[in-house]
Amino acid sequence: MDSRLKAWLDRAAPVLRPARRAAWAACDTLRSIAGLSLGSFRYLQDPPKWNEALNRLERRFGRARLWSYPPVVGFALSNYCNQRCRFCSLDLKNVQRRVLLPAGSFARMKWLRFVREIWLSGAAGDSLVHPEFARIVAAVRRVAPKSRLMLSTNGLALKGANLEAAGELDYINVSTNAATEATYAALIKGGSFRQLMANLEGLARRKRPSAAVHLSMVLARSAVDDVRPMIELAARFRFDAVEVYRYFPIPPEDGALPLSEAVNDEPAIWDRVRGLAGYARARGVGYLVAGEQLAPCRSFNTLVQYRGIRGCHAPWSNGHISIGPSGETAFSVCCSGVSLNLSVGDSAYVDFRRAWNCRRMQEVRRTVNRPDDRQNDMCWLCRRLERANFGSKRELRELASRVRPDIRFTEGDDPIAFATEKVA
Ligand SMILES: C[S@@+](CC[C@H](N)C(=O)[O-])C[C@H]1O[C@@H](n2cnc3c(N)ncnc32)[C@H](O)[C@@H]1O
Numbered sequence: 001m002d003s004r005l006k007a008w009l010d011r012a013a014p015v016l017r018p019a020r021r022a023a024w025a026a027c028d029t030l031r032s033i034a035g036l037s038l039g040s041f042r043y044l045q046d047p048p049k050w051n052e053a054l055n056r057l058e059r060r061f062g063r064a065r066l067w068s069y070p071p072v073v074g075f076a077l078s079n080y081c082n083q084r085c086r087f088c089s090l091d092l093k094n095v096q097r098r099v100l101l102p103a104g105s106f107a108r109m110k111w112l113r114f115v116r117e118i119w120l121s122g123a124a125g126d127s128l129v130h131p132e133f134a135r136i137v138a139a140v141r142r143v144a145p146k147s148r149l150m151l152s153t154n155g156l157a158l159k160g161a162n163l164e165a166a167g168e169l170d171y172i173n174v175s176t177n178a179a180t181e182a183t184y185a186a187l188i189k190g191g192s193f194r195q196l197m198a199n200l201e202g203l204a205r206r207k208r209p210s211a212a213v214h215l216s217m218v219l220a221r222s223a224v225d226d227v228r229p230m231i232e233l234a235a236r237f238r239f240d241a242v243e244v245y246r247y248f249p250i251p252p253e254d255g256a257l258p259l260s261e262a263v264n265d266e267p268a269i270w271d272r273v274r275g276l277a278g279y280a281r282a283r284g285v286g287y288l289v290a291g292e293q294l295a296p297c298r299s300f301n302t303l304v305q306y307r308g309i310r311g312c313h314a315p316w317s318n319g320h321i322s323i324g325p326s327g328e329t330a331f332s333v334c335c336s337g338v339s340l341n342l343s344v345g346d347s348a349y350v351d352f353r354r355a356w357n358c359r360r361m362q363e364v365r366r367t368v369n370r371p372d373d374r375q376n377d378m379c380w381l382c383r384r385l386e387r388a389n390f391g392s393k394r395e396l397r398e399l400a401s402r403v404r405p406d407i408r409f410t411e412g413d414d415p416i417a418f419a420t421e422k423v424a
């Protein structure tokens, strides 16, 4: 380099260096803004993806009041059912008022377009008893064209207009529970095995190739021998997967299954059931046992997992509307077995932020992942509640009376963490 130029550069260095740094910073900022705008443009094409990115960020920073919506929401469309599974906690005689979610509300829920998975089922009750199920599916599809529409049903009313509407769904779980007439009769009252088989056949004919269909069963002792025939059934209809659920025993009264039907503590039975994975694979059927995928399948119902962020995500990622036995609409975020006790009026879930960011939800978000002594009562109970063991509830009651005197219990030893609150 020319010695005169070098001398000049040395003299000018104190000015040039900060100027160069400023230019780099400006370039980088411009590049980030351009990237973000392109990203936003892309995300506007796919609102659920955009929402999930924001949700992840809000979960990471532990925000209590959210801009994002939950990536997974569910609506139990009814508080009653057209059959009685002897393992289900739905007890029709406790349903004081049969109530349906108003079909007209769904077209008004514009926020649904941000949700990745919309379940048109949940809690106890079957959504296909809703006479306007088809209208609800059409409305949700219109407001949320990019979302996945999901349903779990006993399949008894999956015919006619309901079957047509099911053509819009992306994922259908039929809680078949038995693959033979004898097991069906032992586990299910008031249904019809033949009708169910006819409906499965209809579904196999009408479903879109991209829609996933799973057959599920609750592993009660009487159902163990039906797992293999269930895989066979799924293969025959070219359905995607069989799911075997753990059975959470319900109080053994009024025709409910006796506790002797619970097999959760019998590893030999589970080994036998898991051992059918090879058979499922050979038949081209996905196979999930107690949430573990043992034979591959292309579609799951989602567990929202934010990798690298520890603790429970439910108060950020999930929102469920259900209808209680006396007809009240309730909001929840998980199925821990302890209720949020948050009753919500129609307008609180149509204008969703009112329920989503209400005082109790903010309190739960602030405290869900805190150490024991600063955790809210519901999540404190969740850490201790062993749903598969009824005996433990009494122990829980004793423990709570010593350390958490605010927690009340029902006569049946069910804990009540929060007083009922209404969001209008
Ligand atoms: C409560 S149901 C509600 C939706 C619909 N009625 C159905 O049966 O699919 C949701 C799922 O929970 C399962 N289930 C019911 N009672 C259960 C229990 N005690 N333990 C484990 N799973 C249960 C059902 O078989 C069903 O697949």
Ligand code: SF4
Residues within 6 Å of the ligand: 081, 082, 083, 084, 085, 088, 089, 090, 123, 124, 125, 126, 153, 154, 175
């Ligand atoms: S079909 Fe579903 S809601 Fe109805 S009794 Fe069975 S598990 Fe319960």
Ligand code: SF4
Residues within 6 Å of the ligand: 312, 313, 314, 315, 333, 334, 335, 336, 338, 368, 378, 379, 382, 383
């Ligand atoms: S009770 Fe609390 S900790 Fe348990 S799943 Fe629900 S939100 Fe998470």
